[in-house]
Amino acid sequence: MPNVMTALRLSALAVLGATALAAQAGPATHFATTVEMPAPVEAGAPSPDSLLHLVLARFATGTPEAFDSIYPDPLGRVVVQGAAQRKQLRTPGLGRVLWSNASRAVLLITGTVHEGHATGIETGSDETNRVRRLSGLYEARRSGSAWMLVRQIPFDTLNYIRAHVLHVDIEPGRLSRIVDTLTIDAGSPYGFATRINNATELQLVRLDGKRVKYAFGGGVLWIDTRGRKPGPSRLVLAYTIPAEHEAKATTGDSANVRPSTSPDTLPAYGAMNNTDAWHPFFNYDSGNDFSQLTVTVRIPAQYRLTTSVPQTETVRNGIRTIHGTSIHPQFLLALLYDRDWTPVTQKVNGGEFTLETFFAPGFHFSPDTIANTAAFVYRVLVPRFGEPQAPSRYLAVVEDRQLGHSGWQVRMNNAVISGDSALMLDEPALGPSFAFAHEVSHGWTMNSSGLAANFLQEGWATFCESLVLGAKYGADMERAFWERMRTSYVTGLDRAGFLGGFEGKQSILDNPDNGRIHYSKGSWILHELDYVLGDSTFDRGMRAFISTNGQGPHGYPEFIADMSNAAGRDLTSFVMPWLSGKYIPDVEARVEGSSLVVTQAQPDVLFDLPLDVAIVAGADTTRKTVHLATRADTVPLDNAGAVTRVLVDPDHHFLLRRHWGELERFTFHSPNAKAVELAGNFTAKPIAATRTGDDWTVEVPMPEGRYLYLWRVDGKSPSDLEAIAAVKAPSSDSTARAGVRIVRPLVHLDDRDAR
Ligand SMILES: [Zn+2]
Known part of the structure; x- marks a missing residue:
């Protein structure tokens, strides 16, 4: 998936396996820190230019406290805090005043956080990803005689990437030569800034055929488009990037790598992932860089390669040339290659889509098994939600050996990707889970954007996992799955152990880098909507949302609008508390006199809940419906004196505290x-x-x-x-x-x- 924080999906067993259960809570290094509201900065500088130098100097050598005193953005502060904690070297990148008047200025500030000395492995993509919440544009204001940073300006404001035409020459184990011809819309008065791999060596930058001023550093390439008239421009970049993620040629020494079948010095396999920043983009959750992607890749003919989008290929003079095209706007391309793959192409569900498998010998599953399972997932989902990414009708399933000994991990565009040790497609006993169905399901909403992009991507794929489990194993299995998702929310159980849960600690909207909460709470929101609206209304809303996927910003406001439209009523009051609150509903019901009193006591937001309540009086149980939209509601009861228990939401349609x-x-x-x-x-x-x-x-x-x-x-x-x-x-x-x-x-x- 696009977001780096969730790029590596956990295997079925890792989520709820014996090993994870046994593990003691350890440090969860990939776990996003909850971010509080920005604190005002205390200090400034006498000019925008001196402010730039002050910020870059504090970035490089200051303590986090010293940096925070002049730098207001909460996510950027986390970058510096993390680097300081891990004792990582920080070096200044770009510092430019892009625009200013007497009281206000716009600054470009970037920096690099280098890998510590421990691993010795330094990749340009890691450097770019590490600072992607810090390297960017900032607004500064003058207050008296002091200039101070006041906020980060969203990186993609008024700028768009509409298309990439990429030519890539891969020398496995060495480098890739890339020429990217982008169609861009540079509407920002501050120029056109994109993120790109920090190890990029630029050879050529041309805008509409002409030289143009540019600057590169801290994972950001800034092109001086200031003062140009609006409208599409052609930006040509020629550059090289050193190889990342390649296996050693004669392996067997590394636990993560299966020995290659060739004795020479070329690596057996490698990848340019969609998290490697190997072509320009704004952000993993930007809605402004969904683009038409066309790629032509040349690689020595002994390798097979997937472009993660529909593709054709030819071989001539020892070179394999693969041509891929996204057909509809997509996010970022991934290129994966392997000398030992035997690709198999087949039509599935009577030609509904083309499946291409890229497996090395020894992969646990045959192309036919994968085809049958993918066909099943489509037969469950398509009748309800329509086709994914309708025009492409292409699914690749890829064994990515550089991922090592792991199972179904991630989806990149049209490709479902596994490590070399996928032993199960689903796991109905412990979990239950259906990791393969989860990755296939991503195809329907993967071009979601904005603050809740992870909810719309991971929550959706997890929701679909429940539908496919239900279709295969029955309703009890589906219920067991939702119990698992509930427990996962309450405990935060993860491969790193027991994280202590999300309740009271995170909301879906408070940090765009929130990772795990979307799988549990996020999927529950969709499950609840499906129940509240009924399948036909819910499906109509989802179809509307899915049909515009990839066409510009596509986040939770669009989702709520599509669902409200389908329902014929505004669902904001139902959906928003689940997205913005850090707590789930804490509902209790009790008898008082001849009434039933239902309360919700969670600290922050107020929920809008159409609840069932079971009233137990001896051997009799009756049901009442209570629409709880206030802190407390009262419902008259007939035989209040005989009531022994009152159970809220007895069928578990909602993610509630349980008493x-x-x-x-x-x-x-x-x-x-x-x-x-x-x-x-x-x-x-x-x-x-x-x-x-x-x-x-x-x-x-x-x-x-x-x-x-x-x-x-x-x-x-x-x-x-x-x-x-x-x-x-x-x-x-x-x-x-x-x-x-x-x-x-x-x-x-x-x-x-x-x-
Ligand atoms: Zn996922």
Whole structure:
């Protein structure tokens, strides 16, 4: 996916696997820091020019506090904080006054954060990505005699990239020579700035056939288009980029690389990913750089290559020439190549789309299995939401060996990409999950943009995962999937371990780099809308949204408008609290006199919730509907005196705090163990079991739901495969090392949600 923070999707087992469960909470280095509102800067400089120098100097050598005192942007501050924490070298990049008058100025400020000395691996793409929230345009204002930065100006303001025509010559393991002819619309009075790989060596820059002033540094190429009349221009860039992501030729020494089949010095495979900044772009969530992409790649004929878009190829004089075209506006191209691939092309679902597989020998799945599964995903999704990216009708499925030993990881344009160790397409026991369906599903909304781009991309793909699981395994599996997504939100369970959950810490909109929350809370928002609106209305809204994908800014305002239009009413009050709030609804219901009182008590936003409430009176249960749009609502009850329990949202249509549960008892039989602990997706730390004879027990209050548990014996968790086997074949004796526990809403818990 476009966003670097979510580029590497976790495998099924990593999300909820035995290993992850057993892991102690470790530092989650890729986990975005929550960003607070910008604090005012305290200090300035006597002129815009001296302000530039001050900012660049503090960027390079100042403490984060010193930098923050003159620099207001919260996301840029995080860049410097992170670099200082990791003791990474910072060097100044570009500093220019692009425009000024007596009281206001626009500055271009860029910098580079270099990799630490630890790895010794330095890539231009990492440098560009690291500073992409800092290198940019800034507004400065004069206050008295001091000039101060007041805000970052969105990088893509009034500028557009409409098309790329790319010619790429790849020398595997060395470099790529690139000529990019862009059609741009440079409407900004401050010039045309784009991001590009920081290791780029520019050979030529021409605007409408003429030389043009430009500057390059800190991952930004700035072209002086100031003063030009508006309208399309042709920008030609010729440049080289050193190879990144190549495997060593004669491998076997590295754990991440399968030995290549050729003995010479060329690498067996390599990639120019869509996160490598190898052609110009604005930002991963910009809506202004969806462009028509045409690429012609030349590579030694022994390699096969995918352009991640529909393609044709020819071989002549030892050179393979591959021609790819996006057909409709797409985001960023990826080029992946491998000497050992045997591409197979087939028509799927009676010609509905063309599938091309790029697998090396030994890949676990055959092209036919992949075709059958992709066909199934399309048969589930197309009748509801129409075709993805309709005109292209092309899906590539790629084994990317430089990703190492991993499964289905990422989607780049029309390509679903796996590491070399995809052993499962879905995982119905532990998760459940359907990683392959998730990646295929990205095709419907992948050109979303703006602050909630991750919600529209990852939330959507995760939502679709539930539909495909439901179609394959039934409604119970779908429900189990939503239980998993709920637990994932509450606990933040990740491959890095137990992150402590998202509740009260992040909202979807507060930081564009928020990563994991979109999979859990984001997918739940779509699940809730599907329930509230019903399939036919929800699908009509999604079709409208999908049909304009890639045609300019395409974010949550467009999504809400399309859904509202389909519903015939404004859904802003329903959707927005889920996007802007840091809390999910904390709803409770109780009997007072002859009334039912329903309240929502979460701290920040107020939700608009059409809720079902189950009123239990002895053996009788009746249902009431309560539309809760205020802090508290009251509904008359007939037999209030007999009520024993009131359960809000008993069918779990919404992502709510849960107040009811059970005191659960877990027993494990092991005469020989010295220490036994219970782990699971409901507890941050394994819970020590108490020994009685040969049995070990744990008692723990748990909120209603579906949970996975594992027994750690003498410090060891069962392997993923052991856990799957145990869950698939639940035994009545108490020697199974893993299992699924369904908790019912029988008692009101003081300790409400799992912590
Ligand atoms: Zn994804």
